[in-house]
Amino acid sequence: NESSSPRPKAPSLAARIKRQEAPRRMGEEEETETGKKMNNDGANAAPLLTPHKMGRFHLSHRVVLAPLTRQRSYGNVPQPHAILYYQQRATRGGLLIAEATGVSDTAQGYRDTPGIWTKEQVESWKPIVDGVHAKGGIFFCQIWHVGRVSNSTFQPNGQAPVSSTDKPVNSVRVDKFTPPRRLETDEIPLVINDFRVAARNAIEAGFDGVEIHGAHGYLIDQFLKDQVNDRTDKYGGSLENRCRFALEIVEALVDEIGADKVGIRLSPFANYSGAADSNPEALGMYMAHALNKFGVLYCHVVEPRMVKHGGKFETPYSLGPVRDAFKGTLIVAGNYNRDDGNNAISSGYADLIAYGRLFLSNPDLPRRFEIDASLNKYNSDTFYIPDPIIGYTDYPFLSSDV
Numbered sequence: 001n002e003s004s005s006p007r008p009k010a011p012s013l014a015a016r017i018k019r020q021e022a023p024r025r026m027g028e029e030e031e032t033e034t035g036k037k038m039n040n041d042g043a044n045a046a047p048l049l050t051p052h053k054m055g056r057f058h059l060s061h062r063v064v065l066a067p068l069t070r071q072r073s074y075g076n077v078p079q080p081h082a083i084l085y086y087q088q089r090a091t092r093g094g095l096l097i098a099e100a101t102g103v104s105d106t107a108q109g110y111r112d113t114p115g116i117w118t119k120e121q122v123e124s125w126k127p128i129v130d131g132v133h134a135k136g137g138i139f140f141c142q143i144w145h146v147g148r149v150s151n152s153t154f155q156p157n158g159q160a161p162v163s164s165t166d167k168p169v170n171s172v173r174v175d176k177f178t179p180p181r182r183l184e185t186d187e188i189p190l191v192i193n194d195f196r197v198a199a200r201n202a203i204e205a206g207f208d209g210v211e212i213h214g215a216h217g218y219l220i221d222q223f224l225k226d227q228v229n230d231r232t233d234k235y236g237g238s239l240e241n242r243c244r245f246a247l248e249i250v251e252a253l254v255d256e257i258g259a260d261k262v263g264i265r266l267s268p269f270a271n272y273s274g275a276a277d278s279n280p281e282a283l284g285m286y287m288a289h290a291l292n293k294f295g296v297l298y299c300h301v302v303e304p305r306m307v308k309h310g311g312k313f314e315t316p317y318s319l320g321p322v323r324d325a326f327k328g329t330l331i332v333a334g335n336y337n338r339d340d341g342n343n344a345i346s347s348g349y350a351d352l353i354a355y356g357r358l359f360l361s362n363p364d365l366p367r368r369f370e371i372d373a374s375l376n377k378y379n380s381d382t383f384y385i386p387d388p389i390i391g392y393t394d395y396p397f398l399s400s401d402v
Contacts, residue, residue: 047345048338049370051093052352054329055260055297057138057208059352060093062345063366066333066354067097067142067211067265071384072392073114076102078124081388083131088363088393092136095352097300098128100144100213103198104191106162107219108154109146112386116141116201117194129206140263141202142211143195147219148180149273162191164223164245165230170274185233188245191219196252199262209261212249215302217273220246224268224283227276239279239286246287250294259295263331267302269317280304281317288325299326300354303334323349338369364397373398 045061052059073079090096102108102115115121125141132139148163155161155178163180171177183191199210214220222228223245229236235245246264253262268277268284277283284301291299304317323330332344333354341353359365361378368375382391 046338046369047342048353049366050345052329054095054351057095058093059095059138060091061366062352063094063341063359063369064331064352064354065089065094065096065359066356067213068099068356068360069110069113069384070099070392071110071112072386072388073112074386076108076113076115077121078114078128079388080127081393082128084393086128086137086139087131087135088397089359089365090132090135090137090139091366093138094136094366095138095140096132097211097354098139098141098207100142101198101202103143103145104194105156106159107145107194109150109161109218110154110384116143116198116205122201122205125202125205125207133206138208139206140209140211141205141207142213142265143198143202144213145191145194145219147222149177149218150180151176152178162187163219163228164235165228167228167230169217182231185235188235188248192245192248192252195249196256199253199257203257203261209263209297210253210257211298211300212246212253212262212264214246215265215267215272216270217275220249221267221272221275224266224287225275225277227271227278228274239282243283243286243290247290247294250291250296254294254296260297262294262296263298263300264291264296265300265302267306269304269315270302270306281321284319284322285325288322292325292327296328298329298331298352300331300333303332306334320349338372341369361395363395367398 048063049061052062072081086096099114102113102117104117116125129139148161148169150161152158152160160178160181162183164183166180166182168179169177195212202210214224223235224242226242229242231237234241236242250262250264266284266287268280288299301319301322303319304315319332329351331352331354332350336353336355344350344353355365357378358375361376362368376395379391385391
Protein backbone atom coordinates (compact mmCIF):
# COMPACT_ATOMS: atom_id res chain seq x y z
CA ASN A 1 0.00 0.00 0.00
CA GLU A 2 1.42 3.31 -1.07
CA SER A 3 0.27 5.04 2.10
CA SER A 4 2.42 2.86 4.36
CA SER A 5 5.64 4.53 3.16
CA PRO A 6 7.26 7.25 5.33
CA ARG A 7 5.43 10.56 5.12
CA PRO A 8 6.83 14.07 5.12
CA LYS A 9 5.92 16.38 8.00
CA ALA A 10 2.54 18.06 7.61
CA PRO A 11 2.56 21.78 6.85
CA SER A 12 1.29 24.19 9.48
CA LEU A 13 -2.26 25.40 9.23
CA ALA A 14 -1.06 28.93 8.59
CA ALA A 15 1.08 27.73 5.73
CA ARG A 16 -1.86 25.95 4.17
CA ILE A 17 -4.25 28.85 4.61
CA LYS A 18 -1.73 31.23 3.04
CA ARG A 19 -1.24 28.63 0.29
CA GLN A 20 2.50 28.92 0.30
CA GLU A 21 4.32 26.79 -2.22
CA ALA A 22 4.52 23.23 -0.96
CA PRO A 23 7.55 20.98 -1.48
CA ARG A 24 7.29 18.74 -4.52
CA ARG A 25 7.71 15.02 -4.44
CA MET A 26 10.72 13.47 -6.07
CA GLY A 27 10.40 13.57 -9.84
CA GLU A 28 7.40 15.88 -9.80
CA GLU A 29 7.58 18.81 -12.19
CA GLU A 30 6.36 22.30 -11.47
CA GLU A 31 2.89 23.14 -12.64
CA THR A 32 2.68 25.32 -15.70
CA GLU A 33 0.66 28.53 -15.66
CA THR A 34 -2.17 26.95 -17.60
CA GLY A 35 -2.21 23.81 -15.48
CA LYS A 36 -2.78 21.70 -18.64
CA LYS A 37 -0.39 18.94 -17.77
CA MET A 38 -2.20 15.75 -16.97
CA ASN A 39 -1.15 12.72 -18.99
CA ASN A 40 -2.01 9.04 -18.75
CA ASP A 41 0.47 8.17 -16.01
CA GLY A 42 -0.05 11.36 -14.06
CA ALA A 43 3.71 11.98 -13.90
CA ASN A 44 3.44 15.64 -14.84
CA ALA A 45 0.04 16.33 -13.36
CA ALA A 46 -0.93 18.69 -10.57
CA PRO A 47 -0.79 16.70 -7.30
CA LEU A 48 -4.58 16.34 -7.13
CA LEU A 49 -4.54 14.68 -10.53
CA THR A 50 -1.94 12.03 -9.70
CA PRO A 51 -2.92 8.39 -9.15
CA HIS A 52 -3.16 6.73 -5.73
CA LYS A 53 -3.40 3.08 -4.75
CA MET A 54 -6.00 2.68 -2.01
CA GLY A 55 -5.85 -0.95 -1.04
CA ARG A 56 -7.03 -2.90 -4.08
CA PHE A 57 -8.44 0.23 -5.71
CA HIS A 58 -6.34 2.10 -8.26
CA LEU A 59 -7.53 5.70 -8.14
CA SER A 60 -6.70 7.82 -11.18
CA HIS A 61 -6.85 11.07 -9.19
CA ARG A 62 -7.28 12.31 -5.63
CA VAL A 63 -10.44 14.42 -5.92
CA VAL A 64 -13.17 12.66 -3.91
CA LEU A 65 -16.89 13.40 -3.88
CA ALA A 66 -17.67 13.99 -0.20
CA PRO A 67 -20.84 12.43 1.25
CA LEU A 68 -23.52 15.11 0.91
CA THR A 69 -27.04 14.98 2.33
CA ARG A 70 -29.36 15.92 -0.56
CA GLN A 71 -32.86 14.95 0.75
CA ARG A 72 -34.22 13.72 -2.56
CA SER A 73 -34.87 10.09 -1.59
CA TYR A 74 -38.62 10.26 -1.17
CA GLY A 75 -39.88 8.11 1.67
CA ASN A 76 -36.24 7.15 2.46
CA VAL A 77 -36.02 5.23 -0.83
CA PRO A 78 -33.30 6.18 -3.37
CA GLN A 79 -34.82 7.56 -6.57
CA PRO A 80 -33.96 7.17 -10.29
CA HIS A 81 -32.88 10.82 -10.53
CA ALA A 82 -29.89 9.90 -8.34
CA ILE A 83 -28.54 7.79 -11.21
CA LEU A 84 -27.81 10.91 -13.27
CA TYR A 85 -26.57 12.90 -10.26
CA TYR A 86 -23.88 10.39 -9.36
CA GLN A 87 -23.06 9.49 -12.95
CA GLN A 88 -22.39 13.16 -13.70
CA ARG A 89 -19.74 13.18 -10.97
CA ALA A 90 -18.19 9.81 -11.79
CA THR A 91 -14.86 9.46 -13.56
CA ARG A 92 -12.82 6.41 -14.41
CA GLY A 93 -10.83 5.61 -11.29
CA GLY A 94 -12.46 8.39 -9.24
CA LEU A 95 -13.83 7.79 -5.73
CA LEU A 96 -17.39 8.86 -4.87
CA ILE A 97 -18.89 8.58 -1.38
CA ALA A 98 -22.67 8.41 -1.39
CA GLU A 99 -24.84 10.61 0.80
CA ALA A 100 -25.39 9.47 4.38
CA THR A 101 -27.68 6.44 4.33
CA GLY A 102 -29.67 5.25 7.31
CA VAL A 103 -29.03 1.84 8.88
CA SER A 104 -32.50 1.45 10.41
CA ASP A 105 -35.89 3.07 10.87
CA THR A 106 -34.59 4.74 14.05
CA ALA A 107 -31.57 6.23 12.26
CA GLN A 108 -33.40 9.06 10.50
CA GLY A 109 -33.30 12.74 11.41
CA TYR A 110 -34.00 14.53 8.14
CA ARG A 111 -36.74 14.27 5.57
CA ASP A 112 -36.19 12.17 2.44
CA THR A 113 -32.72 10.86 3.23
CA PRO A 114 -32.01 7.37 1.88
CA GLY A 115 -31.85 4.16 3.83
CA ILE A 116 -30.42 0.72 3.20
CA TRP A 117 -32.23 -1.46 5.73
CA THR A 118 -35.07 -2.73 3.52
CA LYS A 119 -35.11 -4.88 0.40
CA GLU A 120 -36.79 -2.05 -1.54
CA GLN A 121 -33.99 0.35 -0.64
CA VAL A 122 -31.30 -2.14 -1.63
CA GLU A 123 -32.97 -2.75 -4.99
CA SER A 124 -33.34 1.00 -5.55
CA TRP A 125 -29.63 1.58 -4.95
CA LYS A 126 -28.59 -1.01 -7.54
CA PRO A 127 -29.18 1.05 -10.74
CA ILE A 128 -27.50 4.07 -9.09
CA VAL A 129 -24.41 2.03 -8.27
CA ASP A 130 -24.46 0.47 -11.72
CA GLY A 131 -24.52 3.96 -13.24
CA VAL A 132 -21.34 4.96 -11.40
CA HIS A 133 -19.61 1.70 -12.30
CA ALA A 134 -20.57 2.18 -15.96
CA LYS A 135 -18.46 5.35 -15.89
CA GLY A 136 -15.55 3.49 -14.26
CA GLY A 137 -16.07 5.09 -10.84
CA ILE A 138 -15.45 3.60 -7.39
CA PHE A 139 -18.48 4.00 -5.11
CA PHE A 140 -18.68 3.76 -1.31
CA CYS A 141 -21.88 4.04 0.72
CA GLN A 142 -21.74 6.17 3.86
CA ILE A 143 -23.91 4.55 6.52
CA TRP A 144 -25.17 6.48 9.54
CA HIS A 145 -27.41 6.73 12.54
CA VAL A 146 -28.26 10.28 13.60
CA GLY A 147 -28.93 9.42 17.26
CA ARG A 148 -30.33 12.40 19.16
CA VAL A 149 -30.12 14.73 16.13
CA SER A 150 -33.71 13.82 15.34
CA ASN A 151 -37.33 14.40 16.13
CA SER A 152 -40.01 11.96 17.18
CA THR A 153 -41.83 12.62 13.88
CA PHE A 154 -38.97 10.77 12.10
CA GLN A 155 -39.07 7.85 14.54
CA PRO A 156 -41.19 4.69 14.39
CA ASN A 157 -44.41 5.09 16.40
CA GLY A 158 -43.35 8.64 17.31
CA GLN A 159 -40.89 7.36 19.91
CA ALA A 160 -37.96 9.33 21.30
CA PRO A 161 -34.67 9.20 19.36
CA VAL A 162 -31.92 7.07 20.91
CA SER A 163 -28.48 8.28 21.97
CA SER A 164 -25.56 7.67 24.29
CA THR A 165 -27.29 10.08 26.67
CA ASP A 166 -30.68 11.48 27.60
CA LYS A 167 -29.38 15.05 27.28
CA PRO A 168 -31.10 16.86 24.40
CA VAL A 169 -29.33 18.80 21.67
CA ASN A 170 -28.91 22.36 22.92
CA SER A 171 -30.86 24.35 20.36
CA VAL A 172 -32.98 27.49 20.30
CA ARG A 173 -35.36 25.46 18.13
CA VAL A 174 -36.84 23.31 20.90
CA ASP A 175 -39.31 21.87 18.40
CA LYS A 176 -36.54 20.63 16.10
CA PHE A 177 -35.00 17.97 18.37
CA THR A 178 -36.91 15.64 20.66
CA PRO A 179 -35.11 14.81 23.94
CA PRO A 180 -33.45 11.42 23.39
CA ARG A 181 -33.66 8.15 25.25
CA ARG A 182 -30.38 6.73 26.53
CA LEU A 183 -29.62 3.35 24.97
CA GLU A 184 -29.47 0.55 27.52
CA THR A 185 -26.22 -1.39 27.56
CA ASP A 186 -27.88 -4.54 26.24
CA GLU A 187 -29.44 -2.60 23.34
CA ILE A 188 -26.12 -1.44 21.93
CA PRO A 189 -25.29 -4.77 20.21
CA LEU A 190 -28.60 -4.45 18.34
CA VAL A 191 -27.54 -1.07 16.91
CA ILE A 192 -24.13 -2.49 16.01
CA ASN A 193 -25.93 -5.28 14.17
CA ASP A 194 -27.96 -2.66 12.26
CA PHE A 195 -24.65 -1.30 10.94
CA ARG A 196 -23.50 -4.82 10.09
CA VAL A 197 -26.66 -5.57 8.12
CA ALA A 198 -26.47 -2.19 6.38
CA ALA A 199 -22.91 -2.95 5.27
CA ARG A 200 -23.96 -6.36 3.97
CA ASN A 201 -26.86 -4.72 2.13
CA ALA A 202 -24.54 -2.09 0.61
CA ILE A 203 -22.34 -4.82 -0.84
CA GLU A 204 -25.44 -6.60 -2.15
CA ALA A 205 -26.46 -3.33 -3.82
CA GLY A 206 -23.10 -3.33 -5.60
CA PHE A 207 -21.18 -0.70 -3.62
CA ASP A 208 -17.42 -1.19 -3.50
CA GLY A 209 -17.38 -0.57 0.24
CA VAL A 210 -18.87 1.44 3.09
CA GLU A 211 -17.90 4.49 5.09
CA ILE A 212 -19.03 4.51 8.72
CA HIS A 213 -20.30 7.98 9.62
CA GLY A 214 -18.59 8.60 12.96
CA ALA A 215 -18.56 12.40 12.65
CA HIS A 216 -20.62 15.59 12.85
CA GLY A 217 -22.45 15.01 16.10
CA TYR A 218 -24.42 11.94 15.04
CA LEU A 219 -24.83 8.74 17.08
CA ILE A 220 -21.26 7.42 16.98
CA ASP A 221 -19.90 10.90 17.69
CA GLN A 222 -22.33 11.13 20.63
CA PHE A 223 -20.51 8.15 22.15
CA LEU A 224 -17.01 9.43 21.27
CA LYS A 225 -17.28 12.94 22.72
CA ASP A 226 -17.03 13.53 26.47
CA GLN A 227 -19.26 16.63 26.37
CA VAL A 228 -22.17 14.41 25.31
CA ASN A 229 -21.39 10.92 26.60
CA ASP A 230 -22.24 10.82 30.31
CA ARG A 231 -22.59 7.05 30.58
CA THR A 232 -21.34 5.02 33.54
CA ASP A 233 -21.26 1.62 31.81
CA LYS A 234 -18.48 0.17 29.64
CA TYR A 235 -19.39 2.63 26.84
CA GLY A 236 -18.75 5.76 28.90
CA GLY A 237 -16.19 7.48 31.07
CA SER A 238 -12.65 6.78 29.87
CA LEU A 239 -11.44 7.49 26.33
CA GLU A 240 -11.19 3.75 25.72
CA ASN A 241 -14.79 3.22 26.83
CA ARG A 242 -16.13 6.12 24.77
CA CYS A 243 -14.45 4.73 21.64
CA ARG A 244 -15.73 1.21 22.28
CA PHE A 245 -19.03 1.64 20.39
CA ALA A 246 -17.32 3.01 17.27
CA LEU A 247 -14.67 0.30 17.29
CA GLU A 248 -17.19 -2.50 17.85
CA ILE A 249 -19.00 -1.25 14.74
CA VAL A 250 -15.69 -1.26 12.84
CA GLU A 251 -14.99 -4.79 14.06
CA ALA A 252 -18.46 -5.99 13.03
CA LEU A 253 -18.09 -4.54 9.52
CA VAL A 254 -14.57 -5.85 9.04
CA ASP A 255 -15.87 -9.27 10.04
CA GLU A 256 -18.88 -8.96 7.72
CA ILE A 257 -17.44 -7.49 4.49
CA GLY A 258 -13.66 -7.32 4.98
CA ALA A 259 -11.32 -4.54 6.12
CA ASP A 260 -10.49 -3.72 2.50
CA LYS A 261 -14.05 -2.44 2.05
CA VAL A 262 -14.37 -0.37 5.25
CA GLY A 263 -13.64 3.32 5.82
CA ILE A 264 -14.72 5.66 8.61
CA ARG A 265 -15.33 9.40 8.87
CA LEU A 266 -14.33 11.23 12.06
CA SER A 267 -14.47 14.84 13.25
CA PRO A 268 -12.68 14.89 16.63
CA PHE A 269 -12.23 18.67 16.59
CA ALA A 270 -15.77 19.63 15.57
CA ASN A 271 -18.66 20.39 17.90
CA TYR A 272 -21.60 19.99 15.53
CA SER A 273 -24.90 19.60 17.37
CA GLY A 274 -23.08 20.09 20.66
CA ALA A 275 -20.80 17.07 20.24
CA ALA A 276 -17.52 18.48 21.57
CA ASP A 277 -14.59 16.86 23.32
CA SER A 278 -12.25 18.26 25.95
CA ASN A 279 -9.19 16.65 24.33
CA PRO A 280 -9.81 16.23 20.59
CA GLU A 281 -6.16 15.50 19.83
CA ALA A 282 -6.14 12.52 22.18
CA LEU A 283 -9.42 11.29 20.69
CA GLY A 284 -8.13 11.53 17.13
CA MET A 285 -4.87 9.76 17.96
CA TYR A 286 -6.57 6.98 19.94
CA MET A 287 -8.90 6.25 17.05
CA ALA A 288 -6.08 6.36 14.48
CA HIS A 289 -4.04 3.77 16.37
CA ALA A 290 -7.10 1.60 17.09
CA LEU A 291 -8.17 1.63 13.44
CA ASN A 292 -4.72 0.38 12.44
CA LYS A 293 -5.37 -2.81 14.43
CA PHE A 294 -8.34 -3.57 12.20
CA GLY A 295 -6.53 -2.66 8.98
CA VAL A 296 -9.38 -0.53 7.65
CA LEU A 297 -8.98 0.87 4.16
CA TYR A 298 -9.22 4.56 4.93
CA CYS A 299 -9.92 7.20 7.52
CA HIS A 300 -11.76 10.33 6.41
CA VAL A 301 -11.13 13.22 8.81
CA VAL A 302 -12.68 16.67 9.00
CA GLU A 303 -10.20 19.53 9.36
CA PRO A 304 -9.89 21.18 12.81
CA ARG A 305 -10.70 24.52 11.19
CA MET A 306 -14.25 23.24 10.55
CA VAL A 307 -15.29 23.53 14.20
CA LYS A 308 -18.78 24.68 13.22
CA HIS A 309 -20.91 24.57 10.09
CA GLY A 310 -20.38 27.30 7.55
CA GLY A 311 -16.78 28.43 7.49
CA LYS A 312 -13.13 28.14 8.43
CA PHE A 313 -11.84 29.10 11.86
CA GLU A 314 -8.27 29.81 12.93
CA THR A 315 -6.97 26.96 15.07
CA PRO A 316 -3.64 25.76 16.45
CA TYR A 317 -4.58 22.16 15.68
CA SER A 318 -3.53 20.11 12.66
CA LEU A 319 -4.30 16.63 11.37
CA GLY A 320 -0.55 16.05 11.06
CA PRO A 321 -0.35 13.71 14.11
CA VAL A 322 -3.29 11.64 12.78
CA ARG A 323 -1.60 11.59 9.37
CA ASP A 324 1.57 10.19 10.94
CA ALA A 325 -0.26 7.64 13.08
CA PHE A 326 -2.77 6.15 10.63
CA LYS A 327 -1.38 3.50 8.28
CA GLY A 328 -4.16 3.42 5.69
CA THR A 329 -5.28 6.02 3.16
CA LEU A 330 -6.08 9.37 4.77
CA ILE A 331 -8.86 11.49 3.26
CA VAL A 332 -9.24 15.04 4.55
CA ALA A 333 -12.17 17.41 4.16
CA GLY A 334 -12.93 20.97 5.16
CA ASN A 335 -13.45 23.83 2.71
CA TYR A 336 -10.56 22.90 0.45
CA ASN A 337 -10.01 24.63 -2.86
CA ARG A 338 -7.70 23.59 -5.69
CA ASP A 339 -4.55 25.21 -4.29
CA ASP A 340 -5.14 23.93 -0.75
CA GLY A 341 -5.70 20.44 -2.12
CA ASN A 342 -2.58 20.45 -4.27
CA ASN A 343 -0.51 21.64 -1.31
CA ALA A 344 -1.96 19.02 1.02
CA ILE A 345 -1.19 16.21 -1.44
CA SER A 346 2.28 17.38 -2.49
CA SER A 347 3.39 17.85 1.13
CA GLY A 348 2.12 14.43 2.24
CA TYR A 349 -0.47 15.92 4.61
CA ALA A 350 -3.19 13.79 2.99
CA ASP A 351 -3.65 11.11 0.35
CA LEU A 352 -7.04 12.26 -0.95
CA ILE A 353 -9.15 15.42 -0.63
CA ALA A 354 -12.94 15.24 -0.28
CA TYR A 355 -14.85 18.11 -1.89
CA GLY A 356 -18.47 18.84 -1.02
CA ARG A 357 -20.02 22.08 -2.20
CA LEU A 358 -17.51 22.51 -5.05
CA PHE A 359 -18.22 19.00 -6.38
CA LEU A 360 -21.95 19.46 -5.91
CA SER A 361 -21.89 22.57 -8.11
CA ASN A 362 -19.19 21.36 -10.53
CA PRO A 363 -20.00 17.83 -11.69
CA ASP A 364 -16.76 17.82 -13.73
CA LEU A 365 -14.62 19.11 -10.86
CA PRO A 366 -11.58 16.89 -11.53
CA ARG A 367 -11.47 18.15 -15.14
CA ARG A 368 -11.78 21.77 -13.99
CA PHE A 369 -8.95 21.25 -11.50
CA GLU A 370 -6.87 19.59 -14.20
CA ILE A 371 -6.93 22.66 -16.46
CA ASP A 372 -7.49 25.22 -13.67
CA ALA A 373 -10.82 26.27 -15.18
CA SER A 374 -13.25 28.63 -13.46
CA LEU A 375 -15.84 27.06 -11.15
CA ASN A 376 -19.62 27.29 -11.02
CA LYS A 377 -20.90 29.02 -7.90
CA TYR A 378 -23.05 26.85 -5.66
CA ASN A 379 -26.51 27.91 -4.54
CA SER A 380 -27.01 26.92 -0.90
CA ASP A 381 -30.75 27.65 -1.17
CA THR A 382 -31.16 24.54 -3.34
CA PHE A 383 -28.98 22.11 -1.34
CA TYR A 384 -31.86 20.48 0.52
CA ILE A 385 -34.94 21.11 -1.59
CA PRO A 386 -36.76 17.98 -2.85
CA ASP A 387 -36.61 18.97 -6.54
CA PRO A 388 -35.15 16.13 -8.66
CA ILE A 389 -33.36 18.54 -11.02
CA ILE A 390 -32.92 22.07 -9.65
CA GLY A 391 -29.73 22.38 -7.62
CA TYR A 392 -29.10 18.69 -8.27
CA THR A 393 -28.44 17.71 -11.88
CA ASP A 394 -28.66 21.13 -13.56
CA TYR A 395 -25.20 22.53 -12.78
CA PRO A 396 -23.37 23.04 -16.11
CA PHE A 397 -20.32 21.17 -17.37
CA LEU A 398 -17.43 22.79 -19.16
CA SER A 399 -18.04 23.04 -22.89
CA SER A 400 -16.50 20.13 -24.79
CA ASP A 401 -14.02 22.34 -26.62
CA VAL A 402 -12.34 23.59 -23.40
